[in-house]
Amino acid sequence: MSLMFVGIDIGSVTTKAVIIDEEEKIKAFSLLATTSDRNQSGVNVLKLALEKAGRSGKAIERIISTGYGRRSFTASDKVLPEIVIMPEEQNIYFRQPEQSLTSEGRIAK
Numbered sequence: 001m002s003l004m005f006v007g008i009d010i011g012s013v014t015t016k017a018v019i020i021d022e023e024e025k026i027k028a029f030s031l032l033a034t035t036s037d038r039n040q041s042g043v044n045v046l047k048l049a050l051e052k053a054g055r056s057g058k059a060i061e062r063i064i065s066t067g068y069g070r071r072s073f074t075a076s077d078k079v080l081p082e083i084v085i086m087p088e089e090q091n092i093y094f095r096q097p098e099q100s101l102t103s104e105g106r107i108a109k
Contacts, residue, residue: 002021002022002023002059003021003022003059003060003061004019004020004021004027004053004055004059004060004061005019005020005021005022005060005061005062005063005064006018006019006020006046006049006060006062006063006064007020007063007064007065007066008042008045008046008063008064008065008066008067008070008073008076009065009066009067009070010034010038010041010042010065010066010067010068010069010070010072010073011034011067011068011069012034012068012069013033013034014031014032014033014034015031015032015033015034015038015041015042015044015045015067015069016029016030016031016045017029017030017031017042017045017046017048017049018049019049019050019053019055027053027055028049028050028052028053029049029052030045030046030048030049030052031045032044032045032048034068034069038068038069038072038073039069039072039073039074041069042065042069042072042073042075042076043073043075046063046075062077062078063075063076063077063078064076064077064078064079064080065078065079065080066079066080066081
């Protein structure tokens with residue numbers, strides 16, 4: 001069973017989750033409307049993504065949150081500002097926690 005890494009984006013209108021595996025392949029994506037309870041929005045979107053991936057939360061190695069409500073999501077291992085990761089770049093945060101998101105340090109709003 002491979003490990004999973006989760007990104008949660010809690011925006012003012014929608015909350016999104018993406019699950020990737022150790023090979024950086026997307027396993028699931030989910031999107032829900034953000035509610036006034038930002039933490040619960042994160043919980044709900046993560047639950048939906050895990051259901052789509054057919055997995056339990058036990059295999060999650062790390063959870064990163066971003067977006068307007070990022071500090072409200074209590075399950076996050078790391079909170080980051082809104083980000084864009086270029087798909088061709090290597091060394092994403094999950095693999096190199098002492099670095100920025102990419103080897104070039106690209107972080108954009």
